[in-house]
Amino acid sequence: MFGDPVTNPMGWEHGTIRDIVTEVKYGTSKPSVDGGSYPYLRMNNITFGGQLDITDMKYIDLPNNEIEKYIVRKGDVLFNRTNSKELVGKTCVFNLDEPMVIAGYIIRIRLNDKAIPIYLSTVLNSDYGKLTLNLMCKKIIGMANINAQELQDIAILIPPKDLQNAFAAFVHQVDKSKFSDRKWVETFAPSHTLLSDLIGKHQKIHLPE
Template sequence: IRELDNLIKARFVEMFGDPIQNPKGWEVVTIGDIVTEVRYGTSKPAVEGGKYPYLRMNNLTADGHLDLNDLKYIDIPDDEIEKCVVRKGDVLFNRTNSIELVGKTAVFDLPEDMIIAGYIIRVRLTEKMLPEVLSQYMNLEALKGILRGMAKGAVNQANINAQELQSIKVYIPEMELQKQFVKMKEQIYKSKFDTMTFAPIYA
């Protein structure tokens, strides 16, 4: 999978240009300009036999995937579900972790709703940017460097809050090109997984 991730990162920069230099001259905004909602997850603990799958920071990989191998469960009161439920198309951002891993970002692309833990920020986007494009952007090495520089706190417990996340600058490629990138990414992973008997990590 790492080889595929590197290929996709290279194709991303090829299609859209370096994120810092923006050689293609795309419109530049902040993440806060392209979100409809930004929320933290719940701080409630996981429980044995809980009703809802519970995504924690270790379920997001450093390369922007969901890893459900160690999935816990949780019970949440009905009136709190909307605050911390994650649905297909949401972007997930790991706000607290080690300095190397803080800022891990992935798209939730599963059909089943899950609950997110408090160390994850749920981001819902406007129509200006596709979730897969923002997630890939945030997982570029240049952006990881920015995130590490922004993180506050100890080396083993670095933190980036929702306001800081929304202040990050991002370019907005034309939508047709964004759609082409998502299609290309899906085809690359599909061709790989078609040759495997199972894949525990979801792209």
């Protein structure tokens, strides 16, 4: 879907998620409370297709010294580390301005300047990503788990930032219109195999037939 990470026909830099992150943090195990100060993101707030779903929200209070540990901000990548084997590894980009807090079953990922959030999220939600996660997860009492170290060991291709940014621009356009992007895809994407693959994945999830 994103170029074979083994054969790497386009010659992109070949690395692991560890190479593109500055921080990988678990969420809090504190329970939600009625009337809490912060929206509380749980594993059901990340969809299988890689979207943030805040239709069913809980709330939480945190002491001041824990806020920065567990809060998520616009541009963070969220990874569901514990779930059923079919759902573990759901990933999305947190794209809201309002800060929220993540529960312990979610990992907050912050990236360095080698990659952008939507690229990593799309890789992990791709067929390659889901197969990799399915093969590596450990089952514990009916639930599957992938810890932060295992997540960072996943092999990925690291394409040039200009292609990643072009894909981000495409995603932004899709968000504005579900149909007008088709012309953009036909004229721009064929010149870049990886970008075309990324777009194909995003269309499959977000565009009507």
